Amino acid sequence: xxxxxxxxxxxxxxxxxxxxxxxxxxxxxxxxxxxxxxxxxxxxxxxxxxxxxxxxxxxxxxxxxxxxxxxxxxxxxxxxxxxxxxxxxxxxxxxxxxxxxxxxxxxxxxxxxxxxxxxxxxxxxxxxxxxxxxxxxxxxxxxxxxxxxxxxxxxxxxxxxxxxxxxxxxxxxxxxxxxxxxxxxxxxxxxxxxxxxxxxxxxxxxxxxxxxxxxxxxxxxxxxxxxxxxxxxxxxxxxxxxxxxxxxxxxxxxxxxxxxxxxxxxxxxxxxxxxxxxxxxxxxxxxxxxxxxxxxxxxxxxxxxxxxxxxxxxxxxxxxxxxxxxxxxxxxxxxxxxxxxxxxxxxxxxxxxxxxxxxxxx
Amino acid sequence: xxxxxxxxxxxxxxxxxxxxxxxxxxxxxxxxxxxxxxxxxxxxxxxxxxxxxxxxxxxxxxxxxxxxxxxxxxxxxxxxxxxxxxxxxxxxxxxxxxxxxxxxxxxxxxxxxxxxxxxxxxxxxxxxxxxxxxxxxxxxxxxxxxxxxxxxxxxxxxxxxxxxxxxxxxxxxxxxxxxxxxxxxxxxxxxxxxxxxxxxxxxxxxxxxxxxxxxxxxxxxxxxxxxxxxxxxxxxxxxxxxxxxxxxxxxxxxxxxxxxxxxxxxxxxxxxxxxxxxxxxxxxxxxxxxxxxxxxxxxxxxxxxxxxxxxxxxxxxxxxxxxxxxxxxxxxxxxxxxxxxxxxxxxxxxxxxxxxxxxxxxxxxxxxxxxxxxxxxxxxxxxxxxxxxxxxxxxxxxxxxxxxxxxxxxxxxxxxxxxxxxxxxxxxxxxxxxxxxxxxxxxxxxxxxxxxxxxxxxxxxxxxxxxxxxxxxxxxxxxxxxxxxxxxxxxxxxxxxxxxxxxxxxxxxxxxxxxxxxxxxxxxxxxxxxxxxxxxxxxxxxxxxxxxxxxxxxxxxxxxxxxxxxxxxx
Numbered sequence: 057x058x059x060x061x062x063x064x065x066x067x068x069x070x071x072x073x074x075x076x077x078x079x080x081x082x083x084x085x086x087x088x089x090x091x092x093x094x095x096x097x098x099x100x101x102x103x104x105x106x107x108x109x110x111x112x113x114x115x116x117x118x119x120x121x122x123x124x125x126x127x128x129x130x131x132x133x134x135x136x137x138x139x140x141x142x143x144x145x146x147x148x149x150x151x152x153x154x155x156x157x158x159x160x161x162x163x164x165x166x167x168x169x170x171x172x173x174x175x176x177x178x179x180x181x182x183x184x185x186x187x188x189x190x191x192x193x194x195x196x197x198x199x200x201x202x203x204x205x206x207x208x209x210x211x212x213x214x215x216x217x218x219x220x221x222x223x224x225x226x227x228x229x230x231x232x233x234x235x236x237x238x239x240x241x242x243x244x245x246x247x248x249x250x251x252x253x254x255x256x257x258x259x260x261x262x263x264x265x266x267x268x269x270x271x272x273x274x275x276x277x278x279x280x281x282x283x284x285x286x287x288x289x290x291x292x293x294x295x296x297x298x299x300x301x302x303x304x305x306x307x308x309x310x311x312x313x314x315x316x317x318x319x320x321x322x323x324x325x326x327x328x329x330x331x332x333x334x335x336x337x338x339x340x341x342x343x344x345x346x347x348x349x350x351x352x353x354x355x356x357x358x359x360x361x362x363x364x365x366x367x368x369x370x371x372x373x374x375x376x377x378x379x380x381x382x383x384x385x386x387x388x389x390x391x392x393x394x395x396x397x398x399x400x401x402x403x404x405x406x407x408x409x410x411x412x413x414x415x416x417x418x
Numbered sequence: 419x420x421x422x423x424x425x426x427x428x429x430x431x432x433x434x435x436x437x438x439x440x441x442x443x444x445x446x447x448x449x450x451x452x453x454x455x456x457x458x459x460x461x462x463x464x465x466x467x468x469x470x471x472x473x474x475x476x477x478x479x480x481x482x483x484x485x486x487x488x489x490x491x492x493x494x495x496x497x498x499x500x501x502x503x504x505x506x507x508x509x510x511x512x513x514x515x516x517x518x519x520x521x522x523x524x525x526x527x528x529x530x531x532x533x534x535x536x537x538x539x540x541x542x543x544x545x546x547x548x549x550x551x552x553x554x555x556x557x558x559x560x561x562x563x564x565x566x567x568x569x570x571x572x573x574x575x576x577x578x579x580x581x582x583x584x585x586x587x588x589x590x591x592x593x594x595x596x597x598x599x600x601x602x603x604x605x606x607x608x609x610x611x612x613x614x615x616x617x618x619x620x621x622x623x624x625x626x627x628x629x630x631x632x633x634x635x636x637x638x639x640x641x642x643x644x645x646x647x648x649x650x651x652x653x654x655x656x657x658x659x660x661x662x663x664x665x666x667x668x669x670x671x672x673x674x675x676x677x678x679x680x681x682x683x684x685x686x687x688x689x690x691x692x693x694x695x696x697x698x699x700x701x702x703x704x705x706x707x708x709x710x711x712x713x714x715x716x717x718x719x720x721x722x723x724x725x726x727x728x729x730x731x732x733x734x735x736x737x738x739x740x741x742x743x744x745x746x747x748x749x750x751x752x753x754x755x756x757x758x759x760x761x762x763x764x765x766x767x768x769x770x771x772x773x774x775x776x777x778x779x780x781x782x783x784x785x786x787x788x789x790x791x792x793x794x795x796x797x798x799x800x801x802x803x804x805x806x807x808x809x810x811x812x813x814x815x816x817x818x819x820x821x822x823x824x825x826x827x828x829x830x831x832x833x834x835x836x837x838x839x840x841x842x843x844x845x846x847x848x849x850x851x852x853x854x855x856x857x858x859x860x861x862x863x864x865x866x867x868x869x870x871x872x873x874x875x876x877x878x879x880x881x882x883x884x885x886x887x888x889x890x891x892x893x894x895x896x897x898x899x900x901x902x903x904x905x906x907x908x909x910x911x912x913x914x915x916x917x918x919x920x921x922x923x924x925x926x927x928x929x930x931x932x933x934x935x936x937x938x939x940x941x942x943x944x945x946x947x948x949x950x951x952x953x954x955x956x957x958x959x960x961x962x963x964x965x966x967x968x969x970x971x972x973x974x975x976x977x978x979x980x981x982x983x984x985x986x987x988x
Contacts, residue, residue: 338626
């Protein structure tokens with residue numbers, strides 16, 4: 057309790073060099089650059105539990121609910137020992153101006169040192185009147201809290217890509233956080249994100265003392281680098297051409313591939329089939345329903361959900377995967393081979409991206 | 419006279435603002451405002467009706483699953499689909515699971531801090547706390563060592579700034595619990611935070627994840643196969659059994675005893691917060707299918723004027739029964755803002771006419787909320803666990819009557835005590851206890867079905883859109899944990915033509931109707947004492963007793979046009 061990040065890292069066997077690397081990464085995320093390094097180092101040497109504020113905008117609170125479902129670590133330990141969550145409308149004791157005081161005090165007293173976690177999109181139409189808290193618009197609150205933040209995490213698809221309120225015709229102008237703030241935002245999409253993924257992002261940041269490596273969409277590669285399809289335990293059924301043709305048919309009862317039932321696993325980057333949900337209990341496909349692709353931008357408009365992927369065009373690289381789907385019905389082996397080629401193309405591209413990023417960093 | 423503003427109201431789902439007029443230490447008028455909209459009903463139009471469950475489920479992640487269930491019922495009702503009995507049992511298992519988990523979270527994490535002074539628990543004697551806890555519960559964690567450990571945790575936490583507990587109304591004279599009871603409640607607050615993640619694994623078994631498990635029009639997506647590892651099999655059913663047993667123990671050894679103990683110190687709140695005197699329940703938990711509401715565990719009906727000798731029938735398809743008003747809401751209707759409209763004909767034109775943000779008060783504005791105002795036969799209705807119990811009680815359901823009477827007896831309060839803030843909070847506990855009994859019953863039924871291999875979980879007869887009529891309309895009625903929930907759908911040429919939701923917090927938290935009648939929140943606040951206007955914990959007690967869910971309540975929108983002060987859409 058009351059330990060600085062540096063102390064905590066020392067105990068865990070990290071060197072001073074590791075610590076400084078962490079500070080540099082943190083300064084970059086905070087938009088402070090090299091000139092802000094000293095400030096960040098000093099903050100992490102002296103600071104007690106990092107101050108965290110959790111903002112709620114256009115959302116359904118499923119991200120908060122998911123967060124408290126985490127099993128390793130459990131949310132109680134995180135709240136008591138890892139961070140100081142000073143503002144979250146879902147759990148905080150204070151209401152009204154006492155709640156606003158908690159928020160204002162936190163950002164005033166921890167300039168450049170606090171973490172902002174955002175749940176929800178921000179409506180930008182009509183002066184922002186479609187989400188107001190304490191008489192202020194969500195947009196103005198976001199600008200205020202993000203100004204001096206050390207890091208910003210966008211929880212869930214709402215904050216990362218707009219999610220359901222941004223689905224056509226996006227009536228309120230729901231906008232993801234990264235489009236509104238002038239800083240790096242760590243996107244953790246999903247509706248909601250998996251509890252233990254959320255916890256892992258928080259601990260990666262605060263305990264491990266590192267900014268997780270992000271992909272081009274700002275998502276931690278650790279959890280969003282692989283497709284649900286590629287890590288799915290039903291993948292061998294896909295490869296063998298064994299498909300569910302109708303819910304609860306004989307094939308469904310044998311746990312065959314749900315591709316023909318509209319499964320979005322082939323176009324969805326998430327950890328569901330590896331990390332699974334609720335302490336590894338299951339994930340959608342294991343429980344008989346296709347993936348609806350809830351962590352992908354625009355997934356609500358990629359419907360209808362039960363129409364299988366091949367039947368609608370326009371997926372960029374993935375349109376090739378759709379074509380494979382069509383082929384699969386008649387010639388599985390050819391489809392799988394073609395699929396492997398696509399995967400390798402992607403792999404080479406990803407490797408190239410990583411190399412160029414590494415060059416930039418050094 | 420002072421106007422007290424509470425915004426944000428925290429420990430709820432969503433964005434709620436309360437403005438209350440306090441005169442001589444008592445609330446004389448109140449205004450409840452929902453201040454966020456997303457426009458989901460607009461987004462639903464034109465989509466595949468089979469997808470609607472997923473979209474509407476995202477209305478709320480706290481009451482996850484309830485909109486999905488209501489949506490598949492609405493679509494099945496429109497298309498004439500009957501689901502297999504085994505699928506109905508699995509849906510019932512998921513819904514009773516939601517009741518129990520949701521109510522426990524509400525009691526400890528959303529409501530308890532209105533009654534429990536967390537800082538005061540530092541003054542408690544852990545040994546006395548253990549003795550007291552053991553006197554009303556067999557929970558094996560209730561030991562002196564355990565309470566000492568919790569106290570140490572709180573002490574260290576207080577020293578580091580209190581985090582989520584900072585700036586609470588600690589030390590307020592309205593807190594009445596002895597330090598030992600505060601300590602017990604705080605310990606169980608922490609335990610419940612650990613516990614709540616367990617029971618919902620039942621959703622994960624049958625629906626793949628929680629929050630937001632998967633549903634399916636025509637049944638449930640999971641298949642049962644006792645000879646297969648990749649289906650619901652013995653291992654999965656054993657897991658569900660263990661989760662149920664764990665929850666049963668927590669409910670009966672922790673939640674209910676704590677609820678009764680805390681309630682015993684706040685009997686004065688049995689005379690505050692009564693609010694409306696009309697109660698609506700759609701009924702829930704089919705035993706012979708959704709189309710036979712007479713056989714539901716909770717009956718459908720209305721109680722008027724707190725008269726428990728009569729129950730009025732409810733018909734959600736009758737255009738004269740349920741109507742939504744917008745006289746004080748940021749919307750406009752074609753035929754004028756004093757009209758009431760049945761949801762099947764629902765209009766959704768938003769017209770924000772409130773102050774330009776940032777603003778200090780909504781005082782002086784005729785319209786003050788993004789919530790519409792639903793009415794049953796022009797009566798304002800309370801919905802929720804209390805309404806469910808009262809309609810069941812008045813309908814002569816003996817299981818409910820016995821449980822209610824026994825609880826009132828334990829607290830030594832009359833039946834009239836139910837019509838209050840305390841009554842509402844106690845009713846939620848009884849609601850959870852009943853749901854727990856039924857959850858165990860449904861599990862037994864599921865096992866019986868498995869034994870005789872009656873395992874069909876899906877009726878695909880009308881799955882394909884080509885099997886649907888050119889036009890269809892349906893309504894799905896549900897009792898969500900927070901109360902009466904309904905979706906009305908119109909389907910045309912295989913796509914959603916219109917979709918309307920009227921949800922529990924719209925009933926309870928809406929602004930006045932065209933006649934000026936207040937809804938539940940506003941009415942319940944009238945007469946509530948407020949000891950310190952800068953620390954209005956009393957307002958939170960009554961508002962939280964309804965378990966508000968604002969994301970559910972506000973969902974309408976129709977876009978066009980852009981104005982800053984006055985936004986109007988045609």
